[in-house]
Amino acid sequence: MGSIIKNSKFTLTGTDKIENPPSMGVYIHIPFCIKKCRYCDFFSLPLRDESYLDKYTQALINEIKVRGQKMPAVQLESIYLGGGTPSLLNGWQLKSILQTVTNEFALLPGAEVSLEANPATLDEVKLAELEEAGINRISLGVQSFFDDELTLLGRIHNSRAVMETIEMLHSRSWENFNLDLIYGLPGQSVDKWIQSLKQAVDCNPSHLSIYLLQLEEETPMGKDVADGRLKMLDEDDEWYMFDQAMEYLEGKDFEHYEISNFCRPGYECRHNLRYWQAEEYLGMGAGAVSFINGSRYINEPQLKNYVDSLLVGKPWPVQELEDMSGRELMIDALILGLRLCAGIDLEQFKQRFGVDITSEYKEIIAYYRNRELLNIVNGHLRFTKVGYFLSNQVLCQFIE
Ligand SMILES: C[S@@+](CC[C@H](N)C(=O)[O-])C[C@H]1O[C@@H](n2cnc3c(N)ncnc32)[C@H](O)[C@@H]1O
Ligand code: SF4
CATH class of the missing domain: 1.10.10.920 (Arc Repressor Mutant, subunit A)
Structure with a gap:
């Protein structure tokens, strides 16, 4: 395991059994996408060789086992597979990862098990595999219902693919799903933003995340803005878009429970609530962050080092970010x-x-x-x- 050793009931390496196991959320990072979107600087890499997902899965399973042996007395309230694009994993990979987590940690009854998905990666077969693996919440990266906006963002799907995916979710009786939308796109009108939002609401999701576009300097979109090929909206327009969205969603009986997050009553994302309530979580996978016993740790975002180390049972690179x-x-x-x-x-x-x-x-x-x-x-x-x-x-x- 990594180089961090601290002496406490909640260390990443401590082995003491605890009488009343604390609750915990597990985050699993899958740092691959089919193609990088033009605005995104999350730690994810374009997947060049699908067989690498097998290797990554094995490395992840090894990490989960090491962590599980070191922290046996933990009960999981939530598991969150995020990315990147976790929906790139096949049924066998997902099942093995989740089975290892549940073997190593105690999963509380009714625990939330979420997966982030790109609409282009879901079909009937994949959805059946997700159901079989135990996923009970899907977060779908929609971003917009307009094809020109999806092109601007560099998404790999069009709005028709989004609608087909959502129809599949309904036909398979998925009721707990989130749609991610982004507003404040260069050139976007308030009217067009609200049309996207309305279409999202018409899809009857249990949860909606609306994110103001964050311009990241190092992304293709960041460079387009720096070089004058694209222009961001001004703050007043962005505020008006947010204000209109709040008003619309309130009228549709969505609960606004976090700055960017709205849900049907009882459908808050329990895993993300842990973050906002400053509760502990364990992050696994390359680039994942943990918050345990007052410290933040990161599995460094070095994919090759992470995979190669774990496949031969060697310590992988972990860094303590803050001992707070x-x-x-x-x-x-x-x-x-x-x-x-x-x-x-x-x-x-x-x-x-x-x-x-x-x-x-x-x-x-x-x-x-x-x-x-x-x-x-x-x-x-x-x-x-x-x-x-x-x-x-x-x-x-x-x-x-
Ligand atoms: C990991 S992605 C979701 C799953 C999948 N990778 C996808 O995009 O379909 C998480 C969400 O972060 C949001 N996001 C990423 N970069 C952003 C940015 N620069 N500004 C605003 N939102 C962003 C997008 O809405 C995206 O859906
Ligand atoms: S927004 Fe999602 S699909 Fe696009 S690059 Fe980022 S993580 Fe990958």
């Missing part, structure tokens, strides 16, 4: 918790971290309450609607 102090943990929980629309329960927070946020951050809170970006309602500190949109600017103040 009590104060850092508190600030982290504050920043993550504010992303939730329910905000932060001030009393609970005080019990957990021994800090009264309202006195510790009196000036910042007063400043942003005056500007109607933050609010205190029923003992909860939370963003206003405009606050969601400007959340990064406010959160920076808490960090500083």
Whole structure:
């Protein structure tokens, strides 16, 4: 295993059995895509040789076994296969990975088992394989229902493929699925964005994620903008798109539970809630991050090193990103918790971290309450609607 050794019930290497096993979420990273999209800088590589997926699966299984032996007393509330494009895995690969996870860790009854999927990678056979492997939630990367926008984004599917995929989900009785959409595309009108959103709602998903396009400098789209071939929208347009989306989704009885996330009652993504509630999670696969016992670790994003090491039973590259102090943990929980629309329960927070946020951050809170970006309602500190949109600017103040 990697070079990190810490002495605690929750270390990545500790072997003590625990009386009351804590709950945990497992994240599994599959760093492959058919082709990179023009805007995306996630750790994923174009898949050149399909047989490499077998090797990666074996390496991952070896990591899961090592982790399982080192942390036996953990109960899983959620498993999340993310990427990249985990839906590139075939039925056998998915089944072996999930079976290893459930053999090594105790999966709680009713645990959420999610998989991120690109519409171009799903068909009836693949869906049957996902069902057999135990996946019970799908997150589909739709991004837009307009072909010109999908081309601009460099997606490998058109809107017809999206609709066919969603029809297949319905015909196979999948009810717990999310659709990802991106807004704020260069040249996008508010009207076109809302048309995409309406079409998404008409597909009757249990969950919707709407992301403002983040321009990443090193991507082809980032270079197009830097060289003047594309122009980003201005902030007022982006805000109007977000505001209109909130209003529309509210009218359709979607619950807005996190800045970018909306769901039908009871269909929050339980795995992602762990992140926002600053709970622990174990990440496996190249590039995956873990948060355990107040530290963040990353399996370094070095694919070859990760696979080659694990296939011969050698330590793979793990790096401790932060061994966080009590104060850092508190600030982290504050920043993550504010992303939730329910905000932060001030009393609970005080019990957990021994800090009264309202006195510790009196000036910042007063400043942003005056500007109607933050609010205190029923003992909860939370963003206003405009606050969601400007959340990064406010959160920076808490960090500083
Ligand atoms: C790992 S991908 C989802 C699954 C699959 N890879 C796909 O794209 O179909 C996670 C989501 O992140 C979002 N995303 C990625 N890069 C982004 C960016 N630069 N700006 C906004 N959203 C982005 C996309 O909506 C994407 O669906
Ligand atoms: S958005 Fe999804 S499919 Fe596109 S490159 Fe990123 S991870 Fe791959």
